[in-house]
Amino acid sequence: MNVKPTLIAALLATVATPAMAQDPAFNAEAVRAHVTFLADDLLEGRDTGSRGYDIAANYVASQFIAMGLKPAAADGTFFQKMTVREARLEGTPKLTLNFSGKDTVMTDTVQVLVRPSLSEKAVTLEAPMVFAGFGFDRPELGFDDYKGLDVKGKIVVVLTGFPKGTPSELGAHLNSDKALMAMKRGAIAVIAIPTIEDTARRSWTKRVELSDSPAKGWVGADGVAFNRAPGIKASVALNPDAAAPLFAAAKKPLDRILAQANKQGGRPKGFVLPGKANLSYASAWKDVRSANVVAMLPGSDPKLSGEFIGMTAHLDHIGIHGKGDDTLNNGAMDNASGVATMIEVAKVIAKEKPRRSVLFAALTGEEGGLIGSDFLARNPLAKSDLAAVVNFDMPVLTYMFSDVVAFGAENSTMGPVVAEAARKAGIKLSPDPMPEEGLFTRSDHYRFVQQGVPAVFMMTGFEGPGEKAFRDFLKTNYHQPSDDLKLPFNWDAAALFAKVNYFTVQTLANADERPRWYAGSFFGKEFAPSAPKAADPVK
Structure with a gap:
């Protein structure tokens, strides 16, 4: 058999190169x-x-x-x-806001939505509240919402989403890290209030429909569900209409804060909210x-x-x-x-x-x-x-x-x-x-x-x-x-x-x-x- 060297070289090249379908x-x-x-x-x-x-x-x-x-x-x-x-709420959660000398009790999903806990079957907490804007704590990136605020052992109240004009991928990442940032500052719970933009994208009625789904997470060999922010004992969404009286008592009208957040680059500053919040809820696993x-x-x-x-x-x-x-x-x-x-x-x-x-x-x-x-x-x-x-x-x-x-x-x-x-x-x-x-x-x-x-x-x-x-x-x-x-x-x-x-x-x-x-x-x-x-x- 007389095989030319050029043909041998071609054959070897075919063997050495991964076979790829070009189209x-x-x-x-x-x-x-x-x-x-x-x-x-x-x-x-x-x-x-x-x-x-x-x-x-x-x-x-x-x-x-x-x-x-x-x-x-x-x-x-x-x-x-x-x-x-899978964690589902067992019974009806109760959020009580105590300010201006009276209690405002919220149990209806028209007012408040509480996420079931994957870590604790029963949660009861009471603490002062602090508003922290969008809840971003990355000063090196230009986000310093916790500046001058002491939230250790307190409940942080934040707006959903991120400031308009923030690069979308960065904003989405920081938004997903809000609970972690709050925990690192010593907070024990997070209450989120939907912005105007967020409400336009997903109405409160739609949020209530989605809240029927269980919270889910993978469980380690120790029987503990993985949690990136274990120090946060509760995550709550509060209807802006239900939150408005609390902000009015602080002489910081919520509608103005939401309007500011709806502007390009708008970043409402944080402040101490009056009174305390008491939250109790149970979860079935x-x-x-x-x-x-x-x-x-x-x-x-x-x-x-x-x-x-x-x-x-x-x-x-x-x-x-x-x-x-x-x-x-x-x-x-x-x-x-x-x-x-x-x-x-x-x-x-x-x-x-x-x-x-x-x-x-x-x-x-x-x-x-x-x-x-x-x-x-x-x-x-x-x-x-x-x-x-x-x-x-x-x-x-x-x-x-x-x-x-x-x-x-x-x-x-x-x-x-x-x-x-x-x-x-x-x-x-x-x-x-x-x-x-x-x-x-x-x-x-x-x-x-x-x-x-x-x-x-x-x-x-x-x-x-x-x-x-x-x-x-x-x-x-x-x-x-x-x-x-x-x-x-x-x-x-x-x-x-x-x-x-x-x-x-x-x-x-x-x-x-x-x-x-x-x-x-x-x-x-x-x-x-x-x-x-x-x-x-x-x-």
Whole structure:
């Protein structure tokens, strides 16, 4: 046999280079098939800990098995098991505000909403109150709401949200840390009053409807539910109408404070409120077992295979919930569509030999507070070095989109990767069109960010028919029984969404260097201060 040296060299190059589908064809009907199964009534909305969720988890595991992926859980299975605690109010909470020589007793949800406790079954506390503006305690970032205030052993009263004009991702992060900041100052409870903007986005009536859901959190081996702010004994939402007399007694009209907060850059200053508050409530607990579905594809490059690129999508939804004739929330868009597109991307990746390893995770408990992702981020698998995460959550697939939004892209070198992936897919990358929603902190990727891992979360964009379709879905179908297969799905859009995510993961898994936080990124400095940084991009 006479084989030319040039042919040998070509063959060797083929062996040494990971096999990559340059322009893979994604099967729209395959995505439809997954969504059809996962959003069926028989799964009863896939609530965490339910039989329906377990069926969905087994379905995803069977898909991983068919791809030839390896189980990634510590026990050699595809299921990273955990205990999830559900807490519901037992009886009626009572908040008493004592000021101006009289008691104002509040027990009706029209006035006050109390979050059940995952840590204590019975809570009774009494303390003075202090108003602390938006409740941000980061002077080095220009937020000094606690300046001059003594809140040790007291109840902090804050406004919801963040000052207008604050970068959306920073504001969303600080907003999620309010209880932690209050605890570090010595406060024992937090009362939050919705701003004008927040009320416009979610009415008090809607808040009351949502308050029917239990509080949830994962439970450690010691039987204690994980809590980032254990010193905060109560979290309360107070209707502005019910709070107004308290502020009037302090000669600080609440309507003026809310009006100030509604202006660009408005930051109401804190002050001591008159009198005391007394709060008592009880919680009933139910512990259930659930699991993240986890699989891995080993990397082909010995030097890089210890680094993992994570692909995540939450598998749970809110189950049977609400009032009316139909209370079954199928979660077709949220997030059967995300899981389905992740599965199809995984199929293509599994046929290749990427240099880095890839971790695939269908996560539990997202709807209850990013529970499964937090558990996975704090209990990493097989000593894996997670280099980056790409999260799939609720792509709205009712229109053929021409752009995508990638939350977190501007914080790391993942940004240019996503932009190029979008270009290769024939679309473009757009900035966050809904900063008021604070979406960066509201999906699973954020729990990995908090552990120092660069991450992005993509959603279908607002160009053309996108904005109307997206906002209509949020207003009419989000967390409603109508999020089902009767929606006008565009399955070709699902295939396109899979493609742009595939190009992103493919590039990350084969790049010479792992993603790095930009030097100027708040999140890189906050959560990965010692990690090597990339120079900020030139604007």
